[in-house]
Amino acid sequence: MLAVTFPGQGSQSVGMGREIADAYPEARAVFDEVDDALGEKLSETIWNGPDDALTLTANAQPALMAVSLATLRAMECEGFEVTRAHYVAGHSLGEYSALAAARALTVGDTARLLRIRGEAMQAAVPVGAGAMAAIIGLEMGQVEAACEGASTSDEHVQIANDNGGGQLVISGHKGAVDRACEACKEAGAKRALLLPVSAPFHSNLMQPAAERMAQALAEVKIKAVTVPLICNVTAEPVTHPDDIAKHLVEQVTGRVRWAQSVQYMAEEGVNRLWEIGSGKVLSGLARRIDRELETTSIGKPEDIAPALASLQA
Numbered sequence: 001m002l003a004v005t006f007p008g009q010g011s012q013s014v015g016m017g018r019e020i021a022d023a024y025p026e027a028r029a030v031f032d033e034v035d036d037a038l039g040e041k042l043s044e045t046i047w048n049g050p051d052d053a054l055t056l057t058a059n060a061q062p063a064l065m066a067v068s069l070a071t072l073r074a075m076e077c078e079g080f081e082v083t084r085a086h087y088v089a090g091h092s093l094g095e096y097s098a099l100a101a102a103r104a105l106t107v108g109d110t111a112r113l114l115r116i117r118g119e120a121m122q123a124a125v126p127v128g129a130g131a132m133a134a135i136i137g138l139e140m141g142q143v144e145a146a147c148e149g150a151s152t153s154d155e156h157v158q159i160a161n162d163n164g165g166g167q168l169v170i171s172g173h174k175g176a177v178d179r180a181c182e183a184c185k186e187a188g189a190k191r192a193l194l195l196p197v198s199a200p201f202h203s204n205l206m207q208p209a210a211e212r213m214a215q216a217l218a219e220v221k222i223k224a225v226t227v228p229l230i231c232n233v234t235a236e237p238v239t240h241p242d243d244i245a246k247h248l249v250e251q252v253t254g255r256v257r258w259a260q261s262v263q264y265m266a267e268e269g270v271n272r273l274w275e276i277g278s279g280k281v282l283s284g285l286a287r288r289i290d291r292e293l294e295t296t297s298i299g300k301p302e303d304i305a306p307a308l309a310s311l312q313a
Contacts, residue, residue: 001086002311003230003270005286006068006098008091008256009201011279012060014049016299017067020074021047023301027070027077030107034066037108038115042066057198058118061093062111068097068277069107071299075276078304082227084311085274087237087265089230091282092161092202092256093117095248101276102225104244109220116216120209121199121252130200131177132160135168137190143168143180146187150179160202164259165288169195171203202256210252217245235260262289274298274307 021028021043031043045053046063053059072082082088082101090098093114100110135143140162147157147170157172157180170180177200181192200206222244228237231247235257238244262273262285275282275297283295296307 001268001270002084002272002274003087003089003265004082004085004098004101004227004274004276005088005282006090006094006101007064007275007277007279007282008094009057009060009064009197011277011281012054012064013278014051014054015047016063016278017070018047019300020067020070024070024074024077026073030070030073031066033107034062034111037111038062042111056118057122058115061096061114061118064093064278065097065100065110065114066107067299068094069100069110071276072101074301075298075304075308078308080304080308080311085227086268086270087230088225088227089261089265090232091258092232092251094277094282095229095232095251097277098229099222099225099244102227102229104223104225104229104241105220113213113216113220117209117213117252120212121201121206124207124209125199125205127198129174130172130203130205131174132169132171132195132197132200133177133181134191134193134195135170135181135184135189136192137166138168138184138187140168142187143170143184146180146183147172147176149183150176152176156204158203159255160200161256162259163256164262164285166190167285167288169202171200172205173200202252202254204253206253210249213252214249217248230261230265232256232258232261235264258285259289262286262293266290266293272296272310 155173157176160171
């Protein structure tokens with residue numbers, strides 16, 4: 001059984017998707033569609049940089065989606081249909097890519113939603129007021145206790161991502177994150193490392209962004225997915241448009257339950273996981289979550305034929 005997954009922020013790199021676009025007119029058309037939807041040449045930033053412009057949240061989110069969907073279009077040219085997958089899933093913004101892949105959203109609407117999402121998340125908290133940190137080597141309960149102890153009436157920190165393999169990400173006010181990191185180190189964490197991000201994503205501080213996304217999603221037509229989506233905030237399948245919209249809003253402030261999502265798919269019989277788009281982050285996480293999973297990263301033209309051939313094996 002196959003699951004198709006889509007990467008999140010941090011997987012971007014200048015030049016991503018260019019080879020796919022050069023090799024497949026259908027893939028280039030995706031970048032054109034995104035450019036048209038945003039009213040600017042985001043593709044130029046994707047392919048030529050500068051890196052600091054691509055890394056901006058408002059650019060990185062639609063850019064990563066564009067690369068994922070362009071890669072999927074190239075795969076479709078070679079005979080692949082996403083309906084051959086039993087599930088789709090995406091890490092944070094990748095959930096929007098998964099929905100576009102499963103035909104619940106158009107590429108244009110997805111690009112506009114991700115631009116709004118990126119801008120709203122950046123604007124929700126003043127620069128420097130929030131932070132995120134990766135905690136390596138502690139159990140969930142230990143990190144939750146550290147966050148609870150570090151939070152005050154004025155400053156809050158919570159678990160933002162459960163990425164699996166002993167990696168948890170915390171997010172919130174800078175002071176609370178710093179205190180939680182120290183508590184995690186004292187509890188025996190191998191590492192407690194501040195992340196180079198511009199805002200405290202997936203925390204309660206993102207509530208203004210969640211409200212903005214509720215408005216934006218209410219103005220967009222969401223269709224039923226052609227393949228069940230494993231939802232970030234529940235780690236369970238969702239298919240109905242109303243439920244999809246509800247969970248996308250919750251996702252802005254809620255925990256990305258990636259480890260549980262991958263575990264759910266594996267327990268349901270998935271033994272093959274493809275990561276479509278830029279980078280190999282999700283493939284690495286999947287191998288740490290379940291060593292039995294066969295993982296494949298597909299982001300360049302030469303990746304496509306071997307992946308499709310493996311389906312026939």
